[in-house]
Amino acid sequence: MDTYQDIRKGERAALLSIAAYIFLAVLKVVVGKIGHSDALLADGLNNTTDVIASLALLIGLRISRIPPDADHAYGHRRTETISSLIASIIMVLVAIQVVISAVQTLLAKDYAAPSMLTAIVALFSGFFMYGIYRFNFQLAKKIDSQAVRAAALDNRSDAFVSFGAFLGILGAAIGLPWLDPFTALLVGLLIGYTAIKIFYDAAHSLTDGFDVSKLETIHRLIASVEGVKEVRDIKARLNGNRIWIDATIAVSADLNVTESHAITEKIEATIRQEFQNTYTLVHIEPFEENKSSSGR
Incomplete structure (x- = not known):
């Protein structure tokens, strides 16, 4: 079993996610600002945290490749799980920020009509990230990596968030302006839910929990x-x-x-x-x- 080769494959998955998230974060934040969409902007902010989380995953995978030494007789494999834990904490912080911002907008009723360009970007992002999810999820099953699986679930969450943002923007464009910040609120809650799930799985493993x-x-x-x-x-x-x-x-x-x-x-x-x-x-x-x- 060449498990170190499997880790290298996991690193490629992390690099793919980083490239995808940087591209989408810049696209969504810029278009969200220009097109006045809280949902797309929240989605873009979510992707900026995904870049950090994917970097943590990459670092964890790199460290886990270090062979066993005098004070790590079992190797350094748990750094892979620690990286998932770090990623989940970052995601929780962003979820809180997105939820607070969306609630403030809803309470103030300070709505802005988003442009259709933001809807197109959101829909494109959803399909784009779902493709990344399928690739990473299949790889996670192949190499049996908890960290890559967590990254894949995050990819799927991001795809659903983008589809939700698209529906929210579409609703706002046809006369329901409150639907855009409301969708941003749902985005924040979904980010938080995904983060808690990843945190639980990582903590369960680190405390020697087993299926x-x-x-x-x-x-x-x-x-x-x-x-x-x-x-x-x-x-x-x-x-x-x-x-x-x-x-x-x-x-x-x-x-x-x-x-x-x-x-x-x-x-x-x-x-x-x-x-x-x-x-x-x-x-x-x-x-x-x-x-x-x-x-x-």
């Missing part, structure tokens, strides 16, 4: 290996896109060291057929018929 359904699948895979009498304990955690598994199994007390070791190798091979980026440490105990299981 229970995946853990049950791993338990089933270990139990299916010939020679395993009982799975007495199993734990798993994420380190970047790697899964580290600690398992305690019981085997026949009549087996010698070589035979017991062969079972552990079968376990590792079986798990990797389902989850490629896994590292499994198996502790072996003798199986006794009258010994009660300690459970998982």
